[in-house]
Amino acid sequence: MANYVLDESVILTDVAAKTREQALEVVAQNLVNQNLVKKSFISAIIQREKEYPTGLPTKGVSVAIPHTDVKHVHTKTISLAILKHPVDFYVMGDNHNTTPVKVIFMLAMNEADAQLSLLQKLMHLFQDEKALTNIVQLKDKTEIKNVLEKKLEII
Numbered sequence: 805m806a807n808y809v810l811d812e813s814v815i816l817t818d819v820a821a822k823t824r825e826q827a828l829e830v831v832a833q834n835l836v837n838q839n840l841v842k843k844s845f846i847s848a849i850i851q852r853e854k855e856y857p858t859g860l861p862t863k864g865v866s867v868a869i870p871h872t873d874v875k876h877v878h879t880k881t882i883s884l885a886i887l888k889h890p891v892d893f894y895v896m897g898d899n900h901n902t903t904p905v906k907v908i909f910m911l912a913m914n915e916a917d918a919q920l921s922l923l924q925k926l927m928h929l930f931q932d933e934k935a936l937t938n939i940v941q942l943k944d945k946t947e948i949k950n951v952l953e954k955k956l957e958i959i
Contacts, residue, residue: 807880808922808958812945813838814883824893824905825850828870831885831910838881841912845876849910859893861903863933865940868893869926871911871919881912882922884952886940906940925956 816834821827832846852872859868890904909926913919929935935955942948952958 809838809840809879809881810949810952810956810958812949814840814881815945815948816883816885817943817945817948818888819885819908820888821891824853824868824891827885827887827891827905827908828853828910831883831908835881835883835910835912840877840879840881842876842878845872845912848872848876853893857894857896857899859895859903859905860930861895862930862936864937865906866890866893866903867907867909867930867936868905869909869911869923871913874914874916874918877912877914879912880914880918882952882956883910883912884908884939884948885910886948907936922956929955 819830828850829846832849835841836843849870849872853870858870885908887906890906892902893905895901895903911919939948939951
């Protein structure tokens with residue numbers, strides 16, 4: 805699971821957004837600013853979310869795991885954003901129902917098969933209501949990073 809960028813520069817807290825598109829744009833723009841993804845990543849991630857929703861109504865806090873094609877990515881990255889106020893994302897596999905997402909795990913993968921193992925580890929994290937609630941309550945980016953590294957077995 806090594807070789808991912810997961811540091812304080814890709815962890816955003818108190819993200820202000822009124823819509824899922826705004827939230828996705830803020831997180832994706834940060835990845836562009838870090839030169840981890842191409843500028844095309846922003847529109848690609850928003851478009852893919854429209855076609856294939858990634859909202860998950862997990863216990864405690866709902867999450868979303870937006871991702872898009874590898875051609876938009878320079879460096880394999882896991883970005884986390886904690887929203888100031890939840891925004892509605894369509895539920896994965898269901899374009900009719902929404903869930904109020906508080907945490908976005910944006911995946912920027914530069915290899916097509918790179919995300920399967922990561923998604924499995926994320927699903928274990930999403931089933932841990934205490935861990936998710938803890939992540940949302942943390943304000944220190946280093947603490948958030950440390951929790952994610954441990955839970956996702958990236959260390």
